[in-house]
Structures are given as C-alpha cells and as structure tokens.
Amino acid sequence: MSRRRAVLGGRIALIAGAVAALEMLCRSGIVDPLTLLPPSGMAAAMVAVIASGSVTGDILRTFTTVAVAFGLAVAFGIAVGALLHAAPRLRRALDPLLASYYAVPLFVFYPLLVALFGLNVVPLIVLGFASATVAMAMSTLTGLDRTPRVLLKAARVHRLGRLRTALLVVLPAASPDLLTGVKLALAYAFIGIIAGEFILSGSGLGYQIAYAYDSFDNRTMYGLMLFVLLIATAANAALHAWEQRVRRRRSGR
Amino acid sequence: MSEPARQARDALAILAVLTVAWQGAYEYAGAVAVTPPLGTVAFAAHLLGSARFWEHAAATGLALADAFAIAAVLGVLGGLALGLWRYAADVTEPVLAALYAVPKITLYPVILLLFGLGLPAKVAFGVIHGVIPVTLLTLSAVRGIRPVLLRTARVLRLTPRETMRHVLAPAVLAEIVTGLRLCFSLTLLGVLIGEMFASQRGLGFLIINGINNHDVRMTTAVVLLVVVAAVLANALLLATDRTLHRG
Amino acid sequence: MSGAAAHARLTGVTRVYAGPTHVHALGPLDLDVARGEFLAVVGPSGCGKSTLLDVLAGLAAPSSGEAWFEDRRIAGTVPDGIGVVFQEDASFPWLTVADNVAFGLRRAGLDGAEIRRRVEDALGFMGLGEFARAYPAQLSGGMRQRVCIARTLVLAPRFILLDEPFGALDQQTRLLMGDELLRLWRRTGATVLLITHALDEAAMLADRVGVMSARPGRFIAFVPTGWPRDRDSRVVSAPEFGALTAQLWSHLRPESLRAMGQARA
Numbered sequence: 001m002s003r004r005r006a007v008l009g010g011r012i013a014l015i016a017g018a019v020a021a022l023e024m025l026c027r028s029g030i031v032d033p034l035t036l037l038p039p040s041g042m043a044a045a046m047v048a049v050i051a052s053g054s055v056t057g058d059i060l061r062t063f064t065t066v067a068v069a070f071g072l073a074v075a076f077g078i079a080v081g082a083l084l085h086a087a088p089r090l091r092r093a094l095d096p097l098l099a100s101y102y103a104v105p106l107f108v109f110y111p112l113l114v115a116l117f118g119l120n121v122v123p124l125i126v127l128g129f130a131s132a133t134v135a136m137a138m139s140t141l142t143g144l145d146r147t148p149r150v151l152l153k154a155a156r157v158h159r160l161g162r163l164r165t166a167l168l169v170v171l172p173a174a175s176p177d178l179l180t181g182v183k184l185a186l187a188y189a190f191i192g193i194i195a196g197e198f199i200l201s202g203s204g205l206g207y208q209i210a211y212a213y214d215s216f217d218n219r220t221m222y223g224l225m226l227f228v229l230l231i232a233t234a235a236n237a238a239l240h241a242w243e244q245r246v247r248r249r250r251s252g253r
Numbered sequence: 254m255s256e257p258a259r260q261a262r263d264a265l266a267i268l269a270v271l272t273v274a275w276q277g278a279y280e281y282a283g284a285v286a287v288t289p290p291l292g293t294v295a296f297a298a299h300l301l302g303s304a305r306f307w308e309h310a311a312a313t314g315l316a317l318a319d320a321f322a323i324a325a326v327l328g329v330l331g332g333l334a335l336g337l338w339r340y341a342a343d344v345t346e347p348v349l350a351a352l353y354a355v356p357k358i359t360l361y362p363v364i365l366l367l368f369g370l371g372l373p374a375k376v377a378f379g380v381i382h383g384v385i386p387v388t389l390l391t392l393s394a395v396r397g398i399r400p401v402l403l404r405t406a407r408v409l410r411l412t413p414r415e416t417m418r419h420v421l422a423p424a425v426l427a428e429i430v431t432g433l434r435l436c437f438s439l440t441l442l443g444v445l446i447g448e449m450f451a452s453q454r455g456l457g458f459l460i461i462n463g464i465n466n467h468d469v470r471m472t473t474a475v476v477l478l479v480v481v482a483a484v485l486a487n488a489l490l491l492a493t494d495r496t497l498h499r500g
Numbered sequence: 501m502s503g504a505a506a507h508a509r510l511t512g513v514t515r516v517y518a519g520p521t522h523v524h525a526l527g528p529l530d531l532d533v534a535r536g537e538f539l540a541v542v543g544p545s546g547c548g549k550s551t552l553l554d555v556l557a558g559l560a561a562p563s564s565g566e567a568w569f570e571d572r573r574i575a576g577t578v579p580d581g582i583g584v585v586f587q588e589d590a591s592f593p594w595l596t597v598a599d600n601v602a603f604g605l606r607r608a609g610l611d612g613a614e615i616r617r618r619v620e621d622a623l624g625f626m627g628l629g630e631f632a633r634a635y636p637a638q639l640s641g642g643m644r645q646r647v648c649i650a651r652t653l654v655l656a657p658r659f660i661l662l663d664e665p666f667g668a669l670d671q672q673t674r675l676l677m678g679d680e681l682l683r684l685w686r687r688t689g690a691t692v693l694l695i696t697h698a699l700d701e702a703a704m705l706a707d708r709v710g711v712m713s714a715r716p717g718r719f720i721a722f723v724p725t726g727w728p729r730d731r732d733s734r735v736v737s738a739p740e741f742g743a744l745t746a747q748l749w750s751h752l753r754p755e756s757l758r759a760m761g762q763a764r765a
Contacts, residue, residue: 010344035366049576093263102317103434103487108457108476111449111464115286115472116278132584150588157584158560159577169464172594187354194356199449201459206358212449213362236354240347249635 002067004108045223046230053206053226062193062205062235065121069128070189076129077136081181084137085144101134124196124204131192139181143174168199176247183239190232270352274395288473297474297492312454313352316372316444320379324436328384332391335404357443359472361450375455377448382443387432394428427497441483507691508556508659508707512565514716515551526551526717528565531658531710531719535627538685538692540702542752543712543757549695553663554715556693557584569659584659587664589707591636591647598632602645604655619692622654642673646680653684659691660684666701674698675733678705680731680733699752704735705745711751714758721751 018037025031027039037045049055084091106127113123151173155165171178197206205228212221272290279289288296296393300306335342360380400423444493448457456475463472514527518665526548533539543549554560555567558578567574571581572718578584586632591600601622605615621750626646636644645665652660666674682705685692696702705727711721727735735741 007340007343010340011348014344014348036363043308088307093266096260096264097267099491100484100487102354104480105438105439105445107442107446108460108479111460111472112287112469112476115464116282148588148590150586150590151561151592152326153584153586154590154592157557157582158577158607159580160607164607169592172592176595183354189352190358191358193356195446199446200464207303209359209362209452216313223363228353228359232337232355233351236351237347246594250637 005117034218037218040225041219042222042226046218046226047223048233049220050227055205058208060206061121061203062197064126065124065204066186066190066193069125069193069223070132070186072125073129073185074136077133077181077185078140078178080133080137081140081144085141091141098134099140106131107192107195107199111200114200119200119202124193124201127196128189128193129187135184135188136181139177139184140174143177144179145169146177147173152226176243176250179239179243179246183236185233186239187232190235194228261432284469286469287465288470292360293470293473293477297477298472300474300478304494306459309459311445312372313448313456316375316379316447316455317441319372319378320440320444321437324380324383324440325433327380327389328436329391331384332388332432333395333425335388336392336395339396342396346389346392349385349389350374353389357381358446358450359469365451370451374420375431375444375452378447379443383436383440386439387429387436390432390435391425391429394425394432397428398424427466427494430490430494430497434487434494437486437490438483444481506568507535507537507570508533508693509568510552510555510565510570512550513555513562513567514564515548515555515560516563526555526715529718531610533691535691536689537589538633538682538694538705538707539705539710540694540708540710541710542696542699542702542748542757543717544714544752545697546762547712548717548758549753550663551698551714552712553584553693553695557582557661559584560607581658583652583660585648585652585660585662585665587643587667589636589641589644589648589668591644591651593636593754594637596626596633597639597647601628601650601654603651608655613671619656622650625653625684626643626650641662642677645669645677647685649680653688656688657690659693661693662692662719665695665698665746666694674701675736679732681705686729699745700736700741701747703741703748704733708739709748711748712755714755716760721756723747723751 022036023038023040026033026036026041033041043147043209050059084094108131110123110127113126117123117126152165153171155169160168193204197204198210199206201207205224209224209228211217211219212224262358275287275290278286329352335345357378360381361374364374364377364381368377398421402420403433406420411419437438444455445457448455452458456479460472460479463469463475504638506654510529510531512528512530515525517523517525529552531552541549542551551560555562556569556574558569558574558576561576569579573581573747591597592603595603598619601619602615605618610618613719619632620629623632626649628646628650631639631643631704636647639647645668648664653665665681665751666677669677678701681692681694683691694702694705706725707727709723709725710719712718723744
C-alpha cells in the first residue's frame with residue numbers, strides 16, 4: 001500500500017514538475033510565449049473558448065462521431081474475435097492481414113474515403129471504426145485464448161448452456177483483455193477522428209484547432225489543444241484504472 | 254499441402270478479396286472517388302519511373318529514416334533505463350501509456366511553431382509518434398526477465414558486462430524488435446500526416462494534393478505504393494521478430 | 501438393463517482419437533462402481549485415466565461401449581447428481597470464495613436464504629469460513645482447491661469424481677486434504693471415484709484401488725484395501741499400508757516401464 005502511494009506521489013510530482021518547468025520556460029522568455037503559451041495561459045484560454053460557446057457544436061459533433069465509431073468498433077470487434085476464435089482455419093488464413101494491419105498507416109486512406117463518401121461525418125466514422133475495431137478483435141482473441149479450458153469444463157459440469165457459458169464464464173474470464181481492447185479502441189477511434197477533422201473536414205474539434213492555427217489564433221488553438229489532451233487522458237486514465245482493478249483482483253495483489 | 258504453400262494460397266485469397274472490394278468501391282462511386290485496381294497499378298508503375306515521384310519519395314524516406322533512428326535509440330535506451338529502475342518504471346509507465354492514447358496531431362501546430370516548416374518538424378512529429386511504443390515494450394521486456402536467469406548469471410560468476418551481453422541482451426532482444434516494428438509503423442504514420450498538413454514535399458503531400466486538385470488517380474496510386482511499402486517493411490521486421498521469438 | 505446393480509458402470513468402453521495419428525487411448529474396459537464406494541484409480545501417465553473420468557462424467561463420449569449412471573445412459577451432457585473436481589484450479593477468479601461456492605445453487609434457482617445457509621455450511625465444513633469474501637487469487641493453491649471442492653459439495657452430488665485433485669499440492673497439504681476428502685465422503689455418503697498417480701494416496705483413501713495398464717488403458721487388477729470406513733491419514737503408519745502400496749507397485753511397475761517406452765518412441 002505504501003509503495004503504491006509512493007508511486008502515485010512520484011507520478012503526481014512528475015506531471016506537476018513537467019507543467020511547472022514548461023510554465024517557467026515560457027515565463028522566463030527562454031521560449032517565446034507567443035510561440036508556446038504557458039500552461040496557465042492555456043488553461044485560461046481553454047476555459048474562455050469553452051465558455052464562449054463558439055465551439056460547443058464542434059465538441060458535440062466530435063464526441064458523437066467518436067461514440068458512434070467506438071460503439072460500432074467494439075461490437076464488431078468482439079463479434080469478429082469470437083468468430084475467429086471459433087474458426088481456427090479462418091484465423092490462420094487471416095493471420096497475414098492481422099499481422100500487417102496496423103503497419104499500414106490507415107490514415108492515408110482518409111482522403112480517399114472523403115472522395116468516396118463526401119466531406120461529411122461518414123468518412124470520419126469509417127476511419128475511426130477501421131482504426132479501432134481490429135484492436136478490439138485482437139484483444140478479444142487474446143482474452144478467449146487465455147480462458148483456461150478447465151473453466152469451460154466446470155461450466156459443463158454445472159450444465160450451463162452455450163449462452164450462459166458465454167455470459168457467466170467466458171465473458172468474465174476474458175474481461176481483463178476485453179477491457180484492454182476497449183481502452184485501445186477508444187484511443188484509436190479518437191486519434192483517427194481528430195486527425196481526420198484536422199487534415200480535411202469542415203467542423204469538429206480537430207478542424208477548429210487547424211483553423212485557429214491557420215488564422216494565427218494561438219489562444220483558441222492552445223485552449224482547444226489542452227481540452228482535447230485532457231479529455232483523451234481522462235478517458236484513458238478511467239479505463240486504465242478499471243482495467244487495473246480487475247487485473248489486480250485476479251493476481252491477488 | 255505444405256505450410257508455405259498454404260500461407261501463399263491464403264495470402265493470395267486475401268489479396269483477391271481486397272481487390273474485389275476495391276473494384277466494388279470503384280463501381281459504386283466511379284472514377285471521381287477512386288480509380289480501379291488495374292488502372293491504379295499501371296499509373297503506380299508509371300510513377301515509379303518518374304523522377305519527380307522519387308523526389309517526393311526521397312523526402313519522405315529521409316524524414317522517416319531520421320525519425321525512426323532517433324525514436325528507436327531514444328526508446329530503447331529509455332526503456333532499458335526505466336526497466337532497470339523499478340520505481341521509475343512504475344511511476345512513468347501509465348503516463349507513457351496515456352501519452353500514447355492522446356491524439357498527437359493536435360500537437361503538430363506547436364511543433365511547426367517550434368521547428369518551422371520543413372524537415373525538422375516532420376522528423377519531430379514522426380519521433381513523438383514512434384518513441385512511446387518502443388519505450389514501453391523495451392521496459393516490459395526488461396522487467397519480464399525471469400529472475401532465475403540473473404541468479405544463474407551470478408552463480409556462473411559473469412561480470413556485469415558478460416551478463417549484459419550473454420543474458421540481458423538476448424533475453425530482451427525479441428521484444429525490442431517487436432517494439433521497433435511498431436515504432437517503424439507509427440513513425441511512418443507521423444511523417445505522412447505531417448506531410449499532409451502544411452508541407453509541399455513528400456508522399457503525404459502527394460496524397461492530399463491529389464484530392465485537393467481532383468487528381469484521384471494520383472492519390473489512389475500513391476496510397477497503394479505507401480501501403481505496399483509499409484506491408485513489405487513490416488513483413489521483413491515481422492520475419493525477424495518471429496525468428497527471434499522462436500529462438 | 502445394463503446399469504441395474506452398480507451406481508455407475510462402464511461396459512466395453514473405448515476411446516479412440518481419430519486423425520492422422522489415430523491414438524487408441526482407452527479400453528476396451530468394464531467397470532462397476534458400487535453405491536457409496538470410495539474407488540481410487542491408478543495407472544501410468546498417459547494411460548487414459550483422465551479420459552476414463554471424462555467418460556464417466558459425461559464430458560467425453562466413448563468411441564464404443566456404454567457408460568451408465570443410476571440406470572441412465574450417460575450421453576453428451578453431465579448427468580444431474582455428478583460433481584467433478586479437476587486437477588487445475590477451476591475456481592472462478594472474478595468471484596469471491598462465497599460466490600464461487602454459490603455458483604451452482606444460483607443456477608438451480610434456490611432462494612437467497614437457502615443459498616446462504618448451504619454456502620455457509622459448505623464453507624465451514626471445508627474450513628473456508630473466514631475467507632468467504634476473499635478472491636481466489638488471494639488464497640494458496642490448497643485453499644483454492646478447497647473452494648472447488650466446496651463448490652461441488654454444496655450441490656450434494658451423489659457421485660463425486662476427482663481428477664488428480666491434489667496433484668499440484670505439496671505432500672503435507674495432500675495428506676491433510678486427503679483427510680478432508682474422507683470426512684466429506686463419510687458425511688455425504690456419496691460414491692467417490694478418485695483418479696491419482698500417487699500410490700500412497702490411493703492406498704490410504706480408497707476402499708478399492710483399480711490399477712490400469714499402459715495405453716490403451718485397461719484394468720489389470722482391483723485391490724481391496726480393507727480399511728474401516730472411519731479412517732484417516734494415520735493409516736500410513738499401519739503395517740498393512742506398506743504391503744498394500746508394495747502390492748500396487750508390483751502390478752504397476754511393468755506398466756510404467758511400458759509407458760516410458762511409449763513416451764520415448
């Protein structure tokens with residue numbers, strides 16, 4: 001327990017130290033404060049931009065797009081993972097595709113998706129979905145592979161049907177790896193969609209950051225940048241904490 | 254059927270399915286959105302013979318090589334250091350994981366402000382994409398070394414240097430190669446995204462410029478070439494990776 | 501009527517694994533297990549002991565022959581009234597000890613108070629009372645195996661099958677767990693079949709020890725132990741105990757040698 005506290009303290013000190021160092025660097029003029037806003041300035045700019053209401057529509061749009069892509073990716077990823085686990089021949093055949101999937105910079109397809117579907121939300125959803133779903137499928141496979149066979153035997157001894165075995169035994173047994181998949185899927189969907197908005201779109205948080213950069217509006221740019229980083233980090237930290245709690249229970253620490 | 258023959262057949266089947274899907278996309282949307290497989294391959298071959306294309310490819314290649322070298326060295330050294338110092342690893346690991354999950358593209362304007370337009374910004378952007386996974390994987394590889402191996406090294410009275418060379422390095426090498434493979438892919442992604450935004454050179458620029466000028470043929474062909482190059486590079490690293498993991 | 505006399509019975513059972521290697525794993529063998537009997541089965545490694553248990557439990561279908569339990573043919577599913585304890589840790593790591601033990605009762609749709617009463621009883625009997633709210637990962641291997649036994653016991657099975665349940669435990673824990681098992685057998689009056697590779701364990705616990713041949717496993721001898729029903733691990737110091745294990749080993753030694761040869765080939 002005390003070790004966990006020491007680690008947590010160290011982590012807080014590390015982050016606080018980094019923020020303080022950045023603040024000093026900007027305030028002392030070593031870095032031009034016009035080039036890089038000090039963290040305090042970024043926070044103030046973030047509050048101001050959000051409070052002004054000028055980006056509320058973009059925030060909602062980005063979050064909705066991410067939610068749709070993420071939801072589809074998780075559902076499809078779990079289904080595909082379960083299918084591939086049940087069909088080893090198909091899984092072996094698809095191995096080269098899975099192994100090189102994330103080696104391809106998927107983002108290069110985004111301009112083509114825009115050409116295919118138009119400059120709207122569809123290419124963003126497709127990009128977010130494609131970035132996220134394979135990670136979910138691979139995590140599902142890992143979880144199913146790791147489920148001890150003896151637990152499935154125990155399910156048969158308790159005369160559970162297929163559905164109950166899946167819900168009461170396989171799902172909880174695989175849940176740590178499924179949570180890892182969910183965490184990755186959310187991060188990848190968010191990264192893909194913000195990037196898509198940034199490079200080529202007409203609305204959304206990514207678009208607003210790029211627009212602010214192009215129009216030399218550094219305060220809006222840094223404010224929104226901080227907002228996106230905070231949201232992504234908070235979501236990741238929440239899922240990470242949940243995952244760790246589940247894993248710790250399993251490992252008895 | 255022998256294993257390599259089966260693999261070759263499966264790979265061909267996947268390729269066939271993807272080609273059919275591509276052709277389907279063309280039939281659905283027409284030449285304003287995407288060019289068909291055969292025409293694209295022909296145009297890609299034409300590009301490979303043009304000096305202008307190679308100028309752009311060289312720009313991307315140079316940025317990628319620089320960024321990959323920097324990210325790999327930083328990541329491996331950082332991962333080794335953190336892996337050997339348990340407390341620091343416990344403190345930093347979730348922070349690094351969180352940074353990995355952040356949309357780094359939002360940082361690109363800052364990088365442009367700091368480095369200006371051009372090669373250094375692209376390299377820096379590639380590095381921030383690639384450095385984290387290789388750090389994390391090296392770290393976990395060092396932490397995952399079975400303690401009995403280190404105790405054996407002490408029983409055999411190996412010097413720290415010998416321990417490093419004969420025990421530590423072989424034990425973590427395979428994982429580091431896995432990390433480098435991820436590092437390469439993400440560095441490439443970072444460089445290409447960097448070129449798509451505010452750049453006049455490189456393959457990323459060709460892709461986005463094709464869309465902006467309604468030159469879909471160019472975009473499709475360059476995307477194809479990038480994908481093929483990425484898959485080939487990955488296959489090479491993956492083969493090394495799997496050989497090491499077996500051994 | 502094939503299963504009339506015995507509580508469980510195998511007639512002419514074989515198990516063959518099809519495929520390129522075509523392994524003849526088991527039999528043909530016959531077995532009668534009397535109601536209330538404690539039967540141990542020993543055999544060289546790879547002789548098909550676990551396959552035998554899987555067939556009796558309804559976890560695996562015989563390639564030929566028949567398996568019967570309480571005058572019903574065992575086919576495809578685990579019959580009601582059979583409980584199984586495995587060698588591997590089969591506790592559900594995401595459930596507390598109490599929830600693990602209650603797992604089967606909840607499926608059976610009993611009311612909450614009845615479940616609580618029976619779980620408490622089983623936990624107390626297995627000495628797990630103070631760990632009710634712990635998770636399996638916080639317990640030792642021996643305690644986790646107790647959880648699995650309690651999870652089986654709480655369903656009041658009439659036939660308990662144990663597949664090397666103490667194989668992963670240290671020697672002292674094994675002796676004590678053996679005592680627990682005898683206590684459980686006496687209290688429930690259930691029929692028990694214990695698969696083990698440890699001759700002393702079989703000799704100490706069982707009424708009767710079946711000795712199996714090397715693969716494909718068949719019964720080559722049945723050795724009655726002659727212990728009183730009210731016994732415990734202290735029988736290991738009885739003079740007959742040495743003679744008994746020696747007798748088992750004289751049956752088993754040539755088979756174990758054959759099994760080693762099979763493994764090398």
